[in-house]
Amino acid sequence: MxxxxxxxxxxxxxxxxxxxxxxxxxxxxxxxxxxxxxxxxxxxxxxxxxxxxxxxxxxxxxxxxxxxxxxxxxxxxxxxxxxxxxxxxxxxxxxxxxxxxxxxxxxxxxxxxxxxxxxxxxxxxxxxxxxxxxxxxxxxxxxxxxxxxxxxxxxxxxxxxxxxxxxxxxxxxxxxxxxxxxxxxxxxxxxxxxxxxxxxxxxxxxxxxxxxxxxxxxxxxxxxxxxxxxxxxxxxxxxxxxxxxxxxxxxxxxxxxxxxxxxxLAHATHPAGRLVLDDGAVEAVRTKGRSLLHAGVIEAQGRFLAGDAVDLADRHGHVFARGLVNYDVSDVHRAMGRTTRDLSDAIGPAFERSLVHRDHLVLLP
Missing domain, CATH: 3.40.1160.10 (Acetylglutamate kinase-like)
Structure with a gap:
């Protein structure tokens, strides 16, 4: 001091x-x-x-x-x-x-x-x-x-x-x-x-x-x-x-x-919603440092818009990360569980982006 x-x-x-x-x-x-x-x-x-x-x-x-x-x-x-x-x-x-x-x-x-x-x-x-x-x-x-x-x-x-x-x-x-x-x-x-x-x-x-x-x-x-x-x-x-x-x-x-x-992101944001991930997505984000894709989401909670902060949780409800989401909740409901290629073919190139990019994501204790 x-x-x-x-x-x-x-x-x-x-x-x-x-x-x-x-x-x-x-x-x-x-x-x-x-x-x-x-x-x-x-x-x-x-x-x-x-x-x-x-x-x-x-x-x-x-x-x-x-x-x-x-x-x-x-x-x-x-x-x-x-x-x-x-x-x-x-x-x-x-x-x-x-x-x-x-x-x-x-x-x-x-x-x-x-x-x-x-x-x-x-x-x-x-x-x-x-x-x-x-x-x-x-x-x-x-x-x-x-x-x-x-x-x-x-x-x-x-x-x-x-x-x-x-x-x-x-x-x-x-x-x-x-x-x-x-x-x-x-x-x-x-x-x-x-x-x-x-x-x-x-x-x-x-x-x-x-x-x-x-x-x-x-x-x-x-x-x-x-x-x-x-x-x-x-x-x-x-x-x-x-x-x-x-x-x-x-x-x-x-x-x-x-x-x-x-x-x-970790300490000054209030999450507008929560994304529940399957086991593979949890490992990819938490252990391998990857971005979150639509395919790994099994549930979307809240009323968030693109750019809002959302919590990421495993299937047991444990919140382990927070990130800025790239899509509105309505779009997430349409796209969750589907691969990027499937989304691009069925809906359009707008869904080729990751759901939460790793550069806008932080792991929580």
């Missing part, structure tokens, strides 16, 4: 806003000060910040975080401007420029838009600015939402080739049980997130956020699988975490960086 040239820092709503809504300016000032120190030391920092909905709650007279999407989007529309204005003034006071970047999953699952997003972030960093990133809550539909900024932060860390990811929460570390329960202990180091089945992890967040410890562990799994070391700690420990001190919980990288396209 201390030597990392480029770090993505994520902060949750509960760390920078009040429970009743509104910005916690004291906490925000502290956070910006820590990030500015890092930037003035010659290191690059990107901030993924929650808090827009909570910031707008008070202005709209909402006593608690709205659960309905239209109300949440209205609060975000009011709060996003307030939050970015506060960030801008604080960074400006410390001699830095911040740039707002709002994303939805559609922005990072379409090749043209995620390449453009990466270019924008890179250019901001080249100009010495601090990108402040949030999900575009005001326009994202339920189907295209990240759902939490922890996962967004992990994806952004991969997108910009970050050297490290820090997740700031209202809890100072991951514990081997509920932190309030007597006898629980801090877990200082996790060598492999996949080996944490015996750890009791809570799943709910604060009253003003959407995450919780589960989403942070999931974000750590995404980042470390892509070769990015991750630190989980509380906001008061942000400076210590950036200095590489022994705080919070450190997650070691377990994999190597994969193509951004495949990472988006």
């Amino acid at each position: 201390r030597e990392a040239k480029r770090v993505v820092v994520k902060v949750g709503s509960s760390s920078i806003t009040h429970t009743s809504g509104g910005i916690n300016h004291e906490a925000l000032t502290e956070l910006v000060g820590v990030l500015a120190e890092r930037r003035h030391a010659g290191k690059e920092v990107l901030l993924v910040s929650s808090g827009a909905i909570s910031a707008g709650m008070g202005q709209l007279g909402m006593p608690t975080r709205p659960t309905e999407l239209p109300q949440a989007q209205a609060a975000a529309a009011v709060g996003q401007g307030q939050l970015m204005s506060a960030y801008s003034l604080l960074f400006q006071g410390l001699g830095l420029t911040m740039g707002q970047v709002l994303l939805t999953t559609e922005d990072v699952t379409r090749r043209a838009t995620y390449l453009n997003g990466r270019s924008t972030l890179q250019t901001l960093l080249e100009f010495g600015a601090v990108p402040v990133i949030n999900e575009n809550d005001t326009v994202a539909t339920q189907e295209i939402r990240f759902g939490d900024n922890d996962r967004l932060a992990a994806l952004v860390a991969h997108l910009v080739d970050a050297d490290a990811l820090i997740l700031l929460s209202d809890v100072d570390a991951l514990y081997d049980g509920p932190p309030s329960r007597e006898g629980t202990s801090r877990i200082p180091f996790v060598a492999d997130v996949a080996a944490m089945d015996d750890v009791e992890i809570g799943g709910t967040g604060s009253g003003v956020g959407t995450g919780g410890m589960r989403t942070k562990v999931d974000a750590a799994r995404i980042a470390t699988a892509a070769g990015i070391p991750t630190m989980l700690t509380s906001m008061p420990n942000a400076r210590h975490a950036l200095l590489g001190e022994q705080v919070g919980t450190a997650f070691a990288p377990t994999g190597r960086r994969r193509s951004a396209r495949r990472l988006w």
Whole structure:
């Protein structure tokens, strides 16, 4: 963490806003000060910040975080401007420029838009600015939402080739049980997130956020699988975490960086349907790295269109891959189980393409 040239820092709503809504300016000032120190030391920092909905709650007279999407989007529309204005003034006071970047999953699952997003972030960093990133809550539909900024932060860390990811929460570390329960202990180091089945992890967040410890562990799994070391700690420990001190919980990288396209496909898409494959097709896709052809499909579920993400499952229902399908579901029903030559002769050359090409397919754990 201390030597990392480029770090993505994520902060949750509960760390920078009040429970009743509104910005916690004291906490925000502290956070910006820590990030500015890092930037003035010659290191690059990107901030993924929650808090827009909570910031707008008070202005709209909402006593608690709205659960309905239209109300949440209205609060975000009011709060996003307030939050970015506060960030801008604080960074400006410390001699830095911040740039707002709002994303939805559609922005990072379409090749043209995620390449453009990466270019924008890179250019901001080249100009010495601090990108402040949030999900575009005001326009994202339920189907295209990240759902939490922890996962967004992990994806952004991969997108910009970050050297490290820090997740700031209202809890100072991951514990081997509920932190309030007597006898629980801090877990200082996790060598492999996949080996944490015996750890009791809570799943709910604060009253003003959407995450919780589960989403942070999931974000750590995404980042470390892509070769990015991750630190989980509380906001008061942000400076210590950036200095590489022994705080919070450190997650070691377990994999190597994969193509951004495949990472988006695995973690930033919501499948619109499912294709059930016969045994031969499962082996061809999973073991031999081949594209999926119509002949290997025994069932098509959902209402997907060409270009949508679909899950690939074996005949027992186990989902083992996800890919972008080249045909509408109606066409799949006409063509499944038939060979490419048969389809070309009977229907036409439009069916000579693979159903899911291997370049647009990723295996899932």
